[in-house]
Amino acid sequence: MPLLTIFFHVDIRYAIGASLVSVIATSSGAAASYVKEGFSNIRIGMFLEIATTTGALLGAFLATRIPTSALAILFGAVLLYSAFLSRKPRTQAQRSLPPDPLATRLRLNGSFPDLEGSRSYNVQRVPTGFSLMFGAGALSGLLGIGSGAVKVLAMDQAMQIPFKVSTTTSNFMIGVTAAASAGVYLSRGYVDPGLSMPVMLGVLAGSLLGSRVLVKAETKSLRLVFSVVILVLGLQMLYQGIWGNV
Amino acid sequence: MPAAPAPARQPRPFQPQPWRDRRIEIILGNLLRTGALISAAVVLLGACIAGVIQSALNGRGRGRGQGLIQLGLLLLIATPIARVAFSVVGFAIERDRLYVAFTLIVLAILLYSLLGSGLGV
Numbered sequence: 001m002p003l004l005t006i007f008f009h010v011d012i013r014y015a016i017g018a019s020l021v022s023v024i025a026t027s028s029g030a031a032a033s034y035v036k037e038g039f040s041n042i043r044i045g046m047f048l049e050i051a052t053t054t055g056a057l058l059g060a061f062l063a064t065r066i067p068t069s070a071l072a073i074l075f076g077a078v079l080l081y082s083a084f085l086s087r088k089p090r091t092q093a094q095r096s097l098p099p100d101p102l103a104t105r106l107r108l109n110g111s112f113p114d115l116e117g118s119r120s121y122n123v124q125r126v127p128t129g130f131s132l133m134f135g136a137g138a139l140s141g142l143l144g145i146g147s148g149a150v151k152v153l154a155m156d157q158a159m160q161i162p163f164k165v166s167t168t169t170s171n172f173m174i175g176v177t178a179a180a181s182a183g184v185y186l187s188r189g190y191v192d193p194g195l196s197m198p199v200m201l202g203v204l205a206g207s208l209l210g211s212r213v214l215v216k217a218e219t220k221s222l223r224l225v226f227s228v229v230i231l232v233l234g235l236q237m238l239y240q241g242i243w244g245n246v
Numbered sequence: 247m248p249a250a251p252a253p254a255r256q257p258r259p260f261q262p263q264p265w266r267d268r269r270i271e272i273i274l275g276n277l278l279r280t281g282a283l284i285s286a287a288v289v290l291l292g293a294c295i296a297g298v299i300q301s302a303l304n305g306r307g308r309g310r311g312q313g314l315i316q317l318g319l320l321l322l323i324a325t326p327i328a329r330v331a332f333s334v335v336g337f338a339i340e341r342d343r344l345y346v347a348f349t350l351i352v353l354a355i356l357l358y359s360l361l362g363s364g365l366g367v
Contacts, residue, residue: 021322021323024282024322024323024325024326025282025322027278027326028278028279028282029279031279031329040271042271043345046330046333046345046348047345049352050348050351050352053352053355053356053359056359107342107344107345175325175326176326176327176329176330179324179326179327179356180356180359181359182323183323183356183359183360183361184359186320186323187360191316193292193312193315193316196315196319197289200286200289200319201289201290204283
């Protein structure tokens with residue numbers, strides 16, 4: 001969505017519709033490769049989706065009542081904040097916390113393949129993560145993003161889920177969240193076939209390639225790429241929202 | 247102790263079954279990718295029809311092509327919804343009632359968004 005409004009000057013609500021389509025295509029296209037690596041945690045994803053889909057519905061309804069420049073400014077602010085948060089380093093000590101009783105009751109703890117075999121993890125601060133996910137869903141409905149960035153932050157920072165598990169679980173979640181938002185945009189006529197078609201095909205091709213890379217990439221370089229991209233996008237959107245180009 | 251309580255009613259603690267979990271996840275992952283590829287194919291076909299027939303017949307086929315593109319987009323949006331629907335079955339097979347309930351909530355919200363919001367507001 002930011003790329004569409006920045007480079008092609010498309011009306012922001014149609015851009016949101018097309019963007020939601022691209023988000024679903026990314027998520028669905030990449031899902032199979034992630035799942036085979038055994039990173040994503042389907043229970044964490046499904047539990048948190050209650051929050052994200054509710055938020056997405058709310059956001060999508062709000063989106064038609066908010067001026068587009070406000071949408072762009074909000075979007076820029078969200079991106080900058082997530083860039084900032086993702087650069088915060090995490091200490092090693094936090095990784096070996098005891099299981100949270102609520103997480104245990106919800107069966108959220110799991111394990112994933114690491115270089116030395118299988119590494120298990122305990123999920124922390126479930127209520128905080130759940131509320132953040134509601135916010136992430138609302139942003140997704142408002143702005144047409146998958147809010148993968150916010151989701152990864154909620155899982156990575158608040159719930160202390162390992163980075164590769166949070167990125168892949170969030171990839172699975174953004175498709176469902178975006179589907180909740182897209183339903184509303186579709187029924188309002190904001191999913192334009194001519195605009196969505198090239199976006200969807202391009203993004204699908206990209207996601208089939210990108211998911212092969214993530215499996216091999218190192219966590220550190222992933223984080224760096226991730227925060228640089230959202231920093232640039234955030235600055236662009238703020239600039240456009242404030243100077244009224246949207 | 248009473249002789250034989252029905253096995254289904256026996257309180258059984260939840261046992262994670264990684265093997266089953268993995269198998270269901272792999273099936274669902276492939277479902278998602280297949281859904282995305284099918285909808286992409288429909289969209290592409292629609293785009294070709296819209297493009298080719300439009301230039302050949304001065305726009306008479308444009309509507310049909312656009313309709314196909316829209317069908318493809320609808321299929322794409324339906325893909326994650328189908329995934330959630332199949333997850334209900336997956337959790338039911340594992341007898342994980344808590345997650346059957348969670349997944350049904352998500353499914354209800356998704357269906358409301360797609361069907362209800364168009365009629366309601």
